[in-house]
Amino acid sequence: MSTPEIVFAGTNGGVLTDIAEYEAVGGFGALAKARAMAPDEVIDELSTSNLRGRGGAFFPTGRKWSFVPKPDKLDRPHYLVVNADESEPGTFKDREIMQRVPFRFLEGCLIAAHAIESKHVFVYIRGEYELEFEVLVAALAQMRPRGLLGDVTVVLHRGAGAYICGEETALLESLEGKRGQPRTKPPFPAIAGLYASPTAVNNVESITTATSVLELGGANYAKLGVENSTGTRVFSLSGNVVNGGNYELPHGFPLRDLIYDVGGGIANGRSLKAVIPGGSSTPILTAEEAGRVTLDFDSLVGAGTAIGSAAVIVIDDRCCMVQLAVRVSQFYEHESCGKCTPCRVGTKWLSRILQKIEDGRGSQADMDLLLSVAERINGKCLCPLGDSDAIAVASYVDKFRDEFQAHIDGTGCPFEGGSSLDHVLAPVMMHSASPTGETLHGLARV
């Protein structure tokens, strides 16, 4: 395949964890180039590339950096915080980037620090990524004796298991030593972020790609991909597909080709039922819709969904969509931080109503209630966690209403015994402690 490798360039399918090997393929050239440039020139290069955030929000990286005030305008320390708290179900690209090209990632951190005139880099890495943490520790140990860090300090900060900390203001709270609960915005992190100081928060893949933008030049990078979605993207392919894994492809790649050519098609000779194109919070596509879209911002927005974190979850014909909704909703219920009432209470309501429908105890009124609760969550909270549940569930109802209706008209799940999600255990109640130990059994089964 003539796919340009940008993020994984020079790896030949392997890893670049030895500093000499990374230097042999031109490593740290981009950093030298950036440090020879004025900070504003680096930001201009990023703006020319039209690189947009790879964490899910697709915000232009250059513009984000340009919002950080110059040190003479705001005399507080400036911080670069890297969001390596990848936890959106379906998404596993950042961990492979950190494992395979740790130096390109750390080089990007130093380039970004130069651009926003920061001397302090914090990498907030999810706690479950123990191996990746160790790879970064080893990479930094190789960089220090070579003086590559200059006067910049890089601190690796491990998370401890909270999806919400992928939301940037919750991440900053957590990094400050508090419970990871989102803040009101404004002020935005660029003005008052970490320790109420100017802060840029960027995703691992965005930062790693910044290295490549400096290497290639912004204008050359912008030639890759399609309009409004330049460059390549590391797509996380999972679900009922033969070859799951991460694939770096240019934006604009047909979703169908990712599943059937790159991914080897649907596993076990089944047929395609639906695709979640950008992580579990993005609206679902039917098989027919999935055959029409390309993997870029405009095409997916046109189809009523989003590219999100570029995590493509493939679902075959065995899956019951009500069970899928229950499991997705249980995840958001479990991860709700509890700060905003519509999310804290609403996600629980969604799970309960969906479970009732799945069990065959639901009525027509429950369908109305389900969508009404979803509406009452959507857009009413500080962060989009609750919205994600509401939007995802509403999309399953919208696209597969017949299945929901069959659960209500009949006396149980029409897929019972044949669905791939039958009786899946969700860890909903596992975290609450009880002196009697009762919670050990407080599990919810789909």
Add this chain to the structure above:
Amino acid sequence: MKATGLHDPFPARPDDPDERPADTRNGGSRLYDEIQELRSRYPEALSAVMPALQLAQERNGGWLPEQAFRDVADALELTPAYCLSIASFYDMFRLEPVGAHVIEVCTNISCALNGAQQVVEAFESELGMTAGETGAAFTLRTVECLGGCGWATIVAVDNRHRLHVQAGDVPGIVAELQGADERGAHVDA
């Protein structure tokens, strides 16, 4: 001198490590000093609370007893209650004892679509316990997405991720862990 006979739960601790009474709890006084090192990495001390709790958990056999909150609070000039409020927010801090090995099976969408439930059931039958339970040798849990969706099913064994686990692999994993423990016991003897 104290006017009452009340026990002071948080006696002031001298800054000089040599003047401090030897701390024999949970591996000795190193924890206090190591937390000071963690603290020095951050512009504000409060930021060290998570890494300090992580370290305390590691030193306490994988969970956080009441004493651990006192130790961390002591080292960072916080209250034990504050430290508990942090630990209770995050899934990876454990407020109850865990077994010698912690087995966590991801049951989020991509793993579930690929038979995670059968993997959970295989562990339940192999270990003779229900997901969520803890015994001396094992803790078995189901967890939310571990970030390995394309390599389903993901099972974290003592925080190390095993990829492409199927129900049929489970007896081998359990035997391997039990075998390692037995070899360890022989070495100790």
